[in-house]
Amino acid sequence: MCAGAGGLSLGLERAGFDPILLLDQWPDACATLHINRPAWDVREDDLLRFDPVDHQQVYDVDLLAGGLPRVKGTAAVHRAENKDTSVQVFRAAVELVYGVQPRAVLFENLPHIVTKESYEPLRRFVKEELEHLGYRHEWFILNAADYRVPQDRPVGFLIAFKGDAMDEFTLPERVLDPPVTVGAALSDSMAAGGWPGAAVWAAQADRIAPTIVGGSLNRGGADLGPKGSKRVWARMGVDGGTVADAVPGPDFVWDPERGRAGMMALTVEQVAVLQGFPTSWGFVGRKTSRYRQVGHATPPPLAEALGRSIHRVLTCDGTPALGHAS
Structure with missing residues (x-):
């Protein structure tokens, strides 16, 4: 979801996932995905209008992932009446979990969404929806600089797994080599x-x-x-x-x-x-x-490191995951 130029998708591909559908409403970004990965199924469409009923291939995927539009803190305060597009897209992404029923969920956004009080209504909405669907989740922040990206870039993440698989998840280890200048x-x-x-x-x-x-x-x-x-x-x-x-x-x-x-x-x-x-x-x-x-992309090395941690959870029961990501 909100695939953009493909930073998150490229990193997940390197981690062992096979993207089966990529969605973005930005024509240039979709064209970027097409020229780099002609075999990927890229759809130019608005997430707010996306219906999984029309895309049967997304059902029961291993991972539902998205680099969602940056949510302004003030926009997240009154979610029930909110008209802000970024909040609507975030809520639509969470609600899509119900239709897709993935084994795992990965959302990327601003680091403040993890820590700031103004985002608490949005975090509460996520908690209520995911727990109702049988998922456990965690919020955390990773810095791309810790994964060989030459940039100070803290990124906020939401990770969720169906059932008790969250117990097996660990954050990717930081690369302790000197940072790339x-x-x-x-x-x-x-x-x-x-x-x-x-x-x-x-x-x-x-x-x-x-x-x-x-x-x-x-x-x-x-x-x-x-x-x-x-x-x-x-x-x-x-x-x-x-x-x-x-x-x-x-x-x-x-x-x-x-x-x-x-x-x-x-x-x-x-x-x-x-x-x-x-x-x-x-x-x-x-x-x-x-x-x-x-500028809006998720750094691929950071996405790869996190994707490998998710992939290990999905294969830790001895049954290889299909590696499908939507």
Whole structure:
């Protein structure tokens, strides 16, 4: 559900799951999924209108997963009267559990949905619905940086299993290797256009990226986040106020003392690397659309680590799971 550019789906595929249906209403995101995985069954449709009766293949899947739209805390306070689309989509995703009856459920969202008091009505709704259907669940937060993603990206998750399988679930172990820095992740691509200063820039970009955000789908252009994030990027000599069309060429003069005029911007493809996408994964659409697909995605390495933990639970009784995910 809400498959976007496929970060969650790609990670789950790597973890051993076979996506049988992917749903998103964003045409560019669906086109991105098509070009990268032509065999996947991708449907351009609104989750609020989706009826599993019309899609028999989703019944009794092993895993129902979704990177759901970010829910604003204030929008979750009065759920009974709520008109906010993100809350409606979240509720529809929970209610879809009733129709699909998966063995496990995985939802991804903001970390605040796990901890903040303003989200308590939504968490209570989830608890009531899932327990009524015979599922046990947990909320938790993982940081993508702990799974070899060169970015400080805390992510909120809901995990649920039918019956007592929740007892067998453990969070994926953190990777204890030194974190991948921005410079290490982007040094090759920064030099690809012939810029002789790429190695010097990479050596000083010796930290992980701040959280990359996709922004609103309906307004504004592409940039690397709020003011605080832009200041972090500026300390690495990167202009976080825009997204580049190409990497620096041989004549580029990097001089951060000149402000934005002396700094390079990152391309969509470079931002995708910082999200943990493989360089072979393409994105469809104009630059702003492609950037937003990347910014809204679940980092595939994080999804893979979590997917492996779920997969172990589904196979721990000695009967191999089909590995089907919807």
